[in-house]
Amino acid sequence: MKKYAFFKKEINFMYKITFAIISLTCNLIISFSLSAQSIKIKNQDVMVNDSLYCKIEAKKGLSALTDALQFSILSLQGKELIFVKEENDKYLKISFIADGAVLRIKKTDNPFSNDKKEFIKKMFAGNLLHGDSINPEAKKIFIIKNDVSDENRSNASGSNQYTVVERNTGAAIFINDETVTQDGKIIGSYKETNETVNGEIRTIISFYLPGSIKVARLTAPNFDAGNNTLLTLKDNRSFTMEGLSGDMFANKNSNIEKIVKWLVDRGYL
Secondary structure, three states, rough: HHHHHHHHHHHHHHHHHHHHHHHHHHHHHHHHHOOOOOOEEOOOEEOOEEEEEEEEEEEEOOOOOOOEEEEEEEEOOOOOEEEEEEEOOEEEEEEEEOOEEEEEEEEOOOOOHHHHHHHHHHHHHHHOOOEEEEEEEHHHHHHHHOOOOOHHHHOOOOOOOOOOOOOOOOOOOOOOOEEEEEEEEEEEEEEEEEEEOOOEEEEEEEEEEOOOOEEEEEEEEEEEEEOOOEEEOOOOOEEEOEEEEEOOOOOOOHHHHHHHHHHHHHOOO
């Protein structure tokens, strides 16, 4: 019986070793397959592992094969999905066209690598494309894994820094010089900027908690307040704000008040 028990233990030990080796081998194969993606760009066609994946369009009249500072990722049907712009020698700014979401990713440190191909590798590995659009769930994970913007990092869902000011939320809201007060307390602020994407001017209004924690970002193309997208960074959800009208700049005070009240009523601000 002792001899039988010994052999039984030895067999179990060998089984565990064999299983560990097989698991390690499988992981290495998977890792190698992800890192060995073959990315080819010909004209505007992007091939991943010899299969047509998406299209790329360089800006400023440059070929997609050059080190263009700006380029767009298009679906196979030609719909623009992502705009990529080189901010400096360290970062690329990534803008999602549909909802205006923005993140920044690090450029590759390898001087022999191509940033466009590296970005496409990240897209493919993250399952970012879904037919003629962006996979929304994959996009959330993509932003969490790749965004290096300190501002956005501090606003990740569940951040301990995300705390609204305690006060009577039924009190009147006052906005003065980009500062928002309620119940005699400063509850937040906002900043307005503009950016140009493919010749389209976009008004961007960002809303912050005290301490510069960004809670929401509204984008309105060509100053059209009615054509807007509001992104809430706490839960990475996008909305179209009802009730905004006219020129975003001309009717700014009225529109800002409506957005702030919407954020307060829903606990974002």
